[in-house]
Amino acid sequence: xxxxxxxxxxxxxxxxxxxxxxxxxxxxxxxxxxxxxxxxxxxxxxxxxxxxxxxxxxxxxxxxxxxxxxxxxxxxxxxxxxxxxxxxxxxxxxxxxxxxxxxxxxxxxxxxxx
Amino acid sequence: xxxxxxxxxxxxxxxxxxxxxxxxxxxxxxxxxxxxxxxxxxxxxxxxxxxxxxxxxxxxxxxxxxxxxxxxxxxxxxxxxxxxxxxxxxxxxxxxxxxxxxxxxxxxxxxxx
Numbered sequence: 001x002x003x004x005x006x007x008x009x010x011x012x013x014x015x016x017x018x019x020x021x022x023x024x025x026x027x028x029x030x031x032x033x034x035x036x037x038x039x040x041x042x043x044x045x046x047x048x049x050x051x052x053x054x055x056x057x058x059x060x061x062x063x064x065x066x067x068x069x070x071x072x073x074x075x076x077x078x079x080x081x082x083x084x085x086x087x088x089x090x091x092x093x094x095x096x097x098x099x100x101x102x103x104x105x106x107x108x109x110x111x112x113x114x
Numbered sequence: 115x116x117x118x119x120x121x122x123x124x125x126x127x128x129x130x131x132x133x134x135x136x137x138x139x140x141x142x143x144x145x146x147x148x149x150x151x152x153x154x155x156x157x158x159x160x161x162x163x164x165x166x167x168x169x170x171x172x173x174x175x176x177x178x179x180x181x182x183x184x185x186x187x188x189x190x191x192x193x194x195x196x197x198x199x200x201x202x203x204x205x206x207x208x209x210x211x212x213x214x215x216x217x218x219x220x221x222x223x224x225x226x227x
Contacts, residue, residue: 043118105156
């Protein structure tokens with residue numbers, strides 16, 4: 001059972017555009033939702049995270065939008081740059097995000113064209 | 115400051131051999147996690163340590179897998195009698211405490227021939 005579904009699998013965006021990646025979850029016990037960025041040959045790097053008591057969180061060019069009733073959350077990358085080209089993973093966990101592991105989506109391969 | 119480090123970065127082993135993978139978490143981080151990343155299965159959670167104890171080992175793929183953590187710091191993941199399906203990147207992450215973000219190391223790429 002895939003508890004976190006991520007789309008699209010791949011995405012091409014022009015430089016300066018907005019990149020949008022979506023995730024949906026099934027387990028209502030999830031209460032912590034991070035996004036990770038991964039470059040080839042590197043480990044995932046924590047970008048931004050949100051808890052379900054807020055509907056949006058912004059850090060620089062990265063914004064998470066969260067819809068608790070729809071059990072969906074998304075990552076928006078504003079003014080996308082070629083350096084943003086990477087694989088992005090959404091994730092979810094229970095009990096505050098640390099007592100157990102993260103359940104990851106399958107990833108989105110993002111390419112920003114110059 | 116130093117991030118999570120893992121060794122070796124690459125390991126090639128023959129089927130049936132045992133391997134040991136090492137993780138050095140960020141200094142002061144009490145929580146430590148192991149994950150496996152493969153093309154077919156994506157990122158899978160394996161096991162979590164709070165201090166030296168692992169409350170739940172059910173995420174380990176089989177009884178050939180074991181993990182330990184000593185002194186609240188370094189952790190080792192041991193795979194006995196390796197199989198080809200064990201080929202993957204094994205990632206370690208640490209967290210300052212329960213409820214805070216997990217920070218990943220670069221991983222160990224394991225290839226079983």
